[in-house]
Amino acid sequence: MGQRKIRNMEEFAAVSGISRPTLSKYFNDPDSVRRSTREKIEAALSQHDYRPNVYAVNQNRRKTRNIGVVVPNLADPFFSEIGREVELACLAAGYSPILLSSHGNPAQERANLDSLRALKPAGVLLAPFGKASDREAIARFCRDVPVVTFDANVEGVCEAFVGTDNFQSVELIVEYLCRSGEPPCFFEMKTPSNPNANKRRQAYLEAMERHGFAPHIHQVPGEGWNFEEIGATEGGRLISAGVFETDTVLCSNDRLAIGMLSAAYELGLRVGHGKDCVMRIAGQDDHPFSRYTCPPLTTIAQDYGAIANRAASTLFRIIESETRLTEREETLFDGKLVMRASA
Amino acid sequence: MGQRKIRNMEEFAAVSGISRPTLSKYFNDPDSVRRSTREKIEAALSQHDYRPNVYAVNQNRRKTRNIGVVVPNLADPFFSEIGREVELACLAAGYSPILLSSHGNPAQERANLDSLRALKPAGVLLAPFGKASDREAIARFCRDVPVVTFDANVEGVCEAFVGTDNFQSVELIVEYLCRSGEPPCFFEMKTPSNPNANKRRQAYLEAMERHGFAPHIHQVPGEGWNFEEIGATEGGRLISAGVFETDTVLCSNDRLAIGMLSAAYELGLRVGHGKDCVMRIAGQDDHPFSRYTCPPLTTIAQDYGAIANRAASTLFRIIESETRLTEREETLFDGKLVMRASA
DNA sequence: GAAAATAGTTATCGCGCGTAAAATTTAATT
DNA sequence: AATTAAATTTTACGCGCGATAACTATTTTC
Numbered sequence: 001m002g003q004r005k006i007r008n009m010e011e012f013a014a015v016s017g018i019s020r021p022t023l024s025k026y027f028n029d030p031d032s033v034r035r036s037t038r039e040k041i042e043a044a045l046s047q048h049d050y051r052p053n054v055y056a057v058n059q060n061r062r063k064t065r066n067i068g069v070v071v072p073n074l075a076d077p078f079f080s081e082i083g084r085e086v087e088l089a090c091l092a093a094g095y096s097p098i099l100l101s102s103h104g105n106p107a108q109e110r111a112n113l114d115s116l117r118a119l120k121p122a123g124v125l126l127a128p129f130g131k132a133s134d135r136e137a138i139a140r141f142c143r144d145v146p147v148v149t150f151d152a153n154v155e156g157v158c159e160a161f162v163g164t165d166n167f168q169s170v171e172l173i174v175e176y177l178c179r180s181g182e183p184p185c186f187f188e189m190k191t192p193s194n195p196n197a198n199k200r201r202q203a204y205l206e207a208m209e210r211h212g213f214a215p216h217i218h219q220v221p222g223e224g225w226n227f228e229e230i231g232a233t234e235g236g237r238l239i240s241a242g243v244f245e246t247d248t249v250l251c252s253n254d255r256l257a258i259g260m261l262s263a264a265y266e267l268g269l270r271v272g273h274g275k276d277c278v279m280r281i282a283g284q285d286d287h288p289f290s291r292y293t294c295p296p297l298t299t300i301a302q303d304y305g306a307i308a309n310r311a312a313s314t315l316f317r318i319i320e321s322e323t324r325l326t327e328r329e330e331t332l333f334d335g336k337l338v339m340r341a342s343a
Numbered sequence: 344m345g346q347r348k349i350r351n352m353e354e355f356a357a358v359s360g361i362s363r364p365t366l367s368k369y370f371n372d373p374d375s376v377r378r379s380t381r382e383k384i385e386a387a388l389s390q391h392d393y394r395p396n397v398y399a400v401n402q403n404r405r406k407t408r409n410i411g412v413v414v415p416n417l418a419d420p421f422f423s424e425i426g427r428e429v430e431l432a433c434l435a436a437g438y439s440p441i442l443l444s445s446h447g448n449p450a451q452e453r454a455n456l457d458s459l460r461a462l463k464p465a466g467v468l469l470a471p472f473g474k475a476s477d478r479e480a481i482a483r484f485c486r487d488v489p490v491v492t493f494d495a496n497v498e499g500v501c502e503a504f505v506g507t508d509n510f511q512s513v514e515l516i517v518e519y520l521c522r523s524g525e526p527p528c529f530f531e532m533k534t535p536s537n538p539n540a541n542k543r544r545q546a547y548l549e550a551m552e553r554h555g556f557a558p559h560i561h562q563v564p565g566e567g568w569n570f571e572e573i574g575a576t577e578g579g580r581l582i583s584a585g586v587f588e589t590d591t592v593l594c595s596n597d598r599l600a601i602g603m604l605s606a607a608y609e610l611g612l613r614v615g616h617g618k619d620c621v622m623r624i625a626g627q628d629d630h631p632f633s634r635y636t637c638p639p640l641t642t643i644a645q646d647y648g649a650i651a652n653r654a655a656s657t658l659f660r661i662i663e664s665e666t667r668l669t670e671r672e673e674t675l676f677d678g679k680l681v682m683r684a685s686a
Numbered sequence: 687g688a689a690a691a692t693a694g695t696t697a698t699c700g701c702g703c704g705t706a707a708a709a710t711t712t713a714a715t716t
Numbered sequence: 717a718a719t720t721a722a723a724t725t726t727t728a729c730g731c732g733c734g735a736t737a738a739c740t741a742t743t744t745t746c
Contacts, residue, residue: 020695403704
């Protein structure tokens with residue numbers, strides 16, 4: 001390492017023997033300079049560890065290389081997992097991801113977009129709340145910054161959307177459940193904030209009709225993001241009350257299912273597809289903990305990696321083309337059936 | 344809202360009738376200007392929505408108001424939870440938190456510190472890996488930036504450390520377990536990356552001795568962060584092999600316990616403190632999911648909020664005093680016993 | 687080996703704001 | 717009303733880098 005600290009590009013130009021404008025070009029794109037000069041620069045770089053001042057760079061560049069990543073709630077392992085994938089994709093493409101969680105609070109989502117605006121990001125990857133989101137605020141934001149949404153769609157807003165095909169997924173698990181036992185009832189929250197929940201309900205209705213069974217939907221009250229609690233309390237109540245028309249329950253998501261499984265356990269009911277079991281419970285999402293529930297949860301796995309990478313690469317394409325998409329893209333990945341013991 | 348966009352402070356000075364230097368003072372500290380002028384500024388602000396350019400501000404300020412928050416793995420709900428608390432504390436104090444996860448990879452921890460350095464943060468709140476961390480890199484970083492560590496201690500490095508008193512916590516749960524049934528065996532990983540694990544083992548040994556019981560420690564191999572998997576696979580193996588000397592197992596952390604509970608379920612063993620139960624399993628940390636395991640996990644709760652807030656306020660104190668601490672502070676909060684059904 | 691293309695250099699400006707010193711206004715005190 | 721202290725305005729400079737124009741040096745092309 002070098003002797004004394006390099007304070008700015010001027011000084012680094014002096015010690016490296018390369019002019020400042022050329023250095024500037026190099027730092028913007030190392031491949032934009034001749035191979036021999038690049039090597040000279042990198043040699044000097046390894047001796048003096050200088051890095052351009054981020055703030056000065058971003059102040060002067062037309063667009064930064066920052067990418068905002070906004071998720072509704074990092075406390076939900078689903079989002080921390082997909083957030084991680086997105087971050088890595090940004091890093092790999094040479095962008096600087098800035099991860100923001102809205103902490104389950106739609107107002108915070110607006111605040112996050114506001115602070116992102118101040119950071120002049122090249123683009124934003126947004127997993128919106130959905131219905132609870134401030135649609136107008138998001139639309140306004142999308143006018144200024146290229147945005148790709150993932151997980152939850154906001155119809156007609158933003159450049160593109162990447163998510164899971166709920167109709168395919170639900171059909172898949174409904175068919176499996178029907179083939180392997182009694183057709184499923186559907187368990188969900190009364191006022192789901194996530195638009196996927198509505199699609200899933202709709203998909204359930206269609207799938208049941210297609211298979212010639214009567215659908216049964218059970219909605220329970222509950223606010224906020226403590227889905228396990230709601231699944232445990234309300235799900236347990238429904239089980240005790242014996243309101244489920246069949247012995248099989250398809251939950252709108254894994255977190256509700258995790259709660260319901262714990263309630264069933266408390267009630268001393270054996271859940272699963274075995275002979276001695278009295279009911280089956282299935283979920284959707286393949287939550288990281290679903291593998292460790294008792295019994296392990298049968299569910300539909302979303303392809304986290306594919307969603308994250310497609311969302312990211314779509315955004316990069318928009319950014320690098322410097323033009324907005326002529327037509328809004330929607331990409332849906334198939335869910336995969338994960339058969340475990342619970343159903 | 345105003346008519347056309349204000350481009351810079353100069354233009355905002357024009358429309359607000361306040362000179363630019365005074366505006367600059369105001370944005371640095373609203374209370375540093377006379378009440379009447381502050382009101383004039385805020386009136387104009389509500390009309391024209393102008394915000395100072397973050398990059399220009401940070402380029403010129405001696406120190407930014409950014410606070411780096413580095414956690415080892417956001418996929419672990421413990422860290423996403425404590426990260427959230429820390430973020431909120433920063434926001435409340437008027438700082439801008441920048442949350443970075445090291446994704447379970449110690450090399451990423453170094454990379455995170457490196458990118459933070461470029462952001463010239465006022466201070467950093469760091470939950471290090473511990474043994475796996477690059478001690479030298481952290482120490483070097485601490486020379487340049489005020490750092491408060493939390494959760495995991497790196498002896499002698501950084502301004503201060505805030506965490507949980509493992510000796511108190513372990514003593515608490517060991518005493519409870521001894522009073523309420525057979526004394527516990529201790530279950531952990533052979534090569535724990537977290538320094539708390541070593542403290543907990545030590546504390547277990549001391550507590551058992553104090554209570555007059557022979558300690559039994561069972562260490563299992565396993566790498567990485569997939570603790571549930573290790574708890575399930577290796578824990579299940581130990582249970583099947585019948586190597587535990589008593590019917591009670593204290594796990595080094597909740598995630599191992601969650602895995603072991605699922606293994607016990609698979610083996611058809613009833614876990615809990617009831618008459619019909621064959622073994623007891625306890626954890627440590629009060630992981631967000633511990634409430635929903637089958638049976639719900641008896642554990643020691645760390646005081647997330649207290650740790651996060653103390654770490655943050657300690658850092659603010661250092662930043663605002665503009666002097667380093669004369670003596671390194673270590674603050675340990677007591678754990679609280681959470682009695683659930685598993686033990 | 688000369689012309690053409692490419693890459694690098696020097697010089698200069700601008701970005702939006704922090705900051706300091708001096709001049710001026712405003713408010714508080716006697 | 718005069719004195720003084722505090723707040724504000726004016727003026728001016730600097731931060732570190734992006735961007736550009738006009739040259740100059742180096743490399744390619746035939």
